[in-house]
Amino acid sequence: MWIGRFSTIRQRGRIIYLGLILAGLMLALFGLPVSLPVLVTAALVNGAALEIHGQVWMNILQDVVPRERLGRVASIDSLGSLHCSRLGFAIAGWATDQLGPAAIFTIGGGMTALLALVALTHPAIRAFD
Numbered sequence: 001m002w003i004g005r006f007s008t009i010r011q012r013g014r015i016i017y018l019g020l021i022l023a024g025l026m027l028a029l030f031g032l033p034v035s036l037p038v039l040v041t042a043a044l045v046n047g048a049a050l051e052i053h054g055q056v057w058m059n060i061l062q063d064v065v066p067r068e069r070l071g072r073v074a075s076i077d078s079l080g081s082l083h084c085s086r087l088g089f090a091i092a093g094w095a096t097d098q099l100g101p102a103a104i105f106t107i108g109g110g111m112t113a114l115l116a117l118v119a120l121t122h123p124a125i126r127a128f129d
Contacts, residue, residue, distance in 0.1 A: 003055045012056050013120075013128030019053035020116035022046075028109025031102040 026046035065073045
């Protein structure tokens, strides 16, 4: 709710990818032998980071996409996200059977953070306001 109250969000490229890095690192903690309070905190931070990412992404869509095409673009965005997540769930299920849940949380979170960090090195993403 905090980020949703702003009509203009600055440094959107950085916010999106820093949110993904934070979410990935928190997810990786789920595969490590840490205490329950650490896991609860990691889950809260992960959820908050993903929600901020989602809010900023919607802000970008509404700001960049022409009004007469926003419905189509948003529906294609949602459809693509839905199908990619289902494929990810299938791969994660298979990988969990092969490596175990702890390894998948750690690898998946680490890969998310690493890929977002690589994307953040691109000047156009860092400069996107």
